Amino acid sequence: MVGGNSDLVALLTSWLPRQRWFAGKGRPWAGLRVVRNVRLSDLLHHFVVEVRYADGGLADHYQIPLVVRPDAPYGHEAFFVGKSADGLIYDGLHDPDGSAALLAFIRGRTAHDGLVPYTLEELELFPAHVIGAEQSNTSVVYGDAYILKVFRRLWPGTNPDLEMTRALADAGSPSVARPLAWLDGVLDGQRTTFAFMQEFLRSGTEGWRLALASVRDLYAEADLHADEVGGDFAAESERLGAATADVHRIIAETLPTAVGDAETLRAQATGMHSRLDAAIRAVEQLRAFETGLRAAYDELARQTSPVALQRVHGDYHLGQVLRVDSGWVLFDFEGEPARPLAERTALQSVHRDVAGMLRSFDYAAQSLLLERSLLVEREDESGLRYRAQEWATRNRDAFCAGYASVRGHDPREEAALLRAFELDKAVYEVVYEARHRPSWLPIPLGSVERLTSTD
Ligand SMILES: Nc1ncnc2c1ncn2[C@@H]1O[C@H](COP(=O)(O)OP(=O)(O)O)[C@@H](O)[C@H]1O
Numbered sequence: 001m002v003g004g005n006s007d008l009v010a011l012l013t014s015w016l017p018r019q020r021w022f023a024g025k026g027r028p029w030a031g032l033r034v035v036r037n038v039r040l041s042d043l044l045h046h047f048v049v050e051v052r053y054a055d056g057g058l059a060d061h062y063q064i065p066l067v068v069r070p071d072a073p074y075g076h077e078a079f080f081v082g083k084s085a086d087g088l089i090y091d092g093l094h095d096p097d098g099s100a101a102l103l104a105f106i107r108g109r110t111a112h113d114g115l116v117p118y119t120l121e122e123l124e125l126f127p128a129h130v131i132g133a134e135q136s137n138t139s140v141v142y143g144d145a146y147i148l149k150v151f152r153r154l155w156p157g158t159n160p161d162l163e164m165t166r167a168l169a170d171a172g173s174p175s176v177a178r179p180l181a182w183l184d185g186v187l188d189g190q191r192t193t194f195a196f197m198q199e200f201l202r203s204g205t206e207g208w209r210l211a212l213a214s215v216r217d218l219y220a221e222a223d224l225h226a227d228e229v230g231g232d233f234a235a236e237s238e239r240l241g242a243a244t245a246d247v248h249r250i251i252a253e254t255l256p257t258a259v260g261d262a263e264t265l266r267a268q269a270t271g272m273h274s275r276l277d278a279a280i281r282a283v284e285q286l287r288a289f290e291t292g293l294r295a296a297y298d299e300l301a302r303q304t305s306p307v308a309l310q311r312v313h314g315d316y317h318l319g320q321v322l323r324v325d326s327g328w329v330l331f332d333f334e335g336e337p338a339r340p341l342a343e344r345t346a347l348q349s350v351h352r353d354v355a356g357m358l359r360s361f362d363y364a365a366q367s368l369l370l371e372r373s374l375l376v377e378r379e380d381e382s383g384l385r386y387r388a389q390e391w392a393t394r395n396r397d398a399f400c401a402g403y404a405s406v407r408g409h410d411p412r413e414e415a416a417l418l419r420a421f422e423l424d425k426a427v428y429e430v431v432y433e434a435r436h437r438p439s440w441l442p443i444p445l446g447s448v449e450r451l452t453s454t455d
């Protein structure tokens, strides 16, 4: 039997830090411990491990389904974990037989050793494959019918993705994919969401891809007037703004809300200052913009008008929305995966989500400039840079106009709030890029520079 032995701990100690979704990159380890080991089928073993750090910070928990097989099928080397006395160990979600066993377990609706599957409708058995570049979690698609997101880093409690998506679906929102099933387990004595299954929207195209295509058009037609190119996406941005506002409306009607006062805004600003402290410790280049950043946060702290608070998406960007035939669908209501659950479920201003999406328009425009290495000043390319900026502004404006058309107020009216949230997000992105995609670091750093050099 795999697990419960020092060999497996040694294998995972070497394998885990190399995974894209491992959040403790760069932190010194104090050790790894298997805290749960449940056998779900002949092939599939379900592990939860705890990673302790030598920096005094909190330990992390990760969910690691593994398969142990005698053979080495073609292609399996990409997710090979190591060898044990019982056979070859692979990541159990990437192994199609492993993820099929997980579906069979969920579909069977029978609890086993603390793992409890819940289904909202009958599920069929379909072949499985992992999709996309893994981000924070691993998503398995079954036969183009279901998508199962297996949460990798576990936080005790109900995952907000499940909670928010169910609330929206129950209220009849057309802007979420139908929830189908989920898997609960126990962590630190609390019932915890381990995985969440939704209808797979096979015809959906990610907002990020559509936005990039529009920016590419802009470059291809660089000799046309700015208002003649890349304009198509502005209509989509406006629809996206309207869909976002409708989702916010439903969330406000179905989940708790509150009204924040000056004290709330001061607390928000304090949080931003302390996130900036940590970000500067992690990425020294941010220090150059510290004065401007703190001034924007102080401006927020001086606001006295009441602010509406509610649950929000929390990590909203163009990669979290799909365009389907009927309109825009939002997913991944998990919040920023690096933040503790209590922060991610706290009531917030909707400006947080609006700011996230506005940052994303900027990202789309800047990422192609980066691809062309145009971020360095070059006189002959300044026209293109201007066009990229213009594209971002046009789509940001369209998004806000769409938002205002549904909720009756334009998010740009609360300028200090929006600016502080945008900068807070850009600071988060600086740290995110430094850790995960260093070559993209110039995008958020450039935005911080621009946003702090203009009022
Ligand atoms: N219901 C769905 N239908 C089709 N594709 C989806 C659906 N939900 C998510 N996706 C795709 O799955 C990928 C990963 O989903 P996401 O929730 O963002 O995972 P992560 O938390 O790892 O970032 C995204 O690229 C998205 O395009």
Ligand SMILES: O=P(O)(O)O[C@H]1O[C@H](CO)[C@@H](O[C@H]2O[C@H](CO)[C@@H](O)[C@H](O)[C@H]2O)[C@H](O)[C@H]1O
Pocket (backbone or CB within 6 Å): 135, 136, 208, 315, 317, 318, 319, 332, 336, 337, 356, 359, 360, 361, 363, 364, 429, 432
């Ligand atoms: O999708 P996740 O929940 O894993 O979010 C993380 O990864 C995102 C990148 O995939 C990151 O988003 C940043 O890059 C996007 C383009 O790739 C851009 O659209 C976003 O605006 C930008 O923030 C996100 O911040 C991070 O939490």
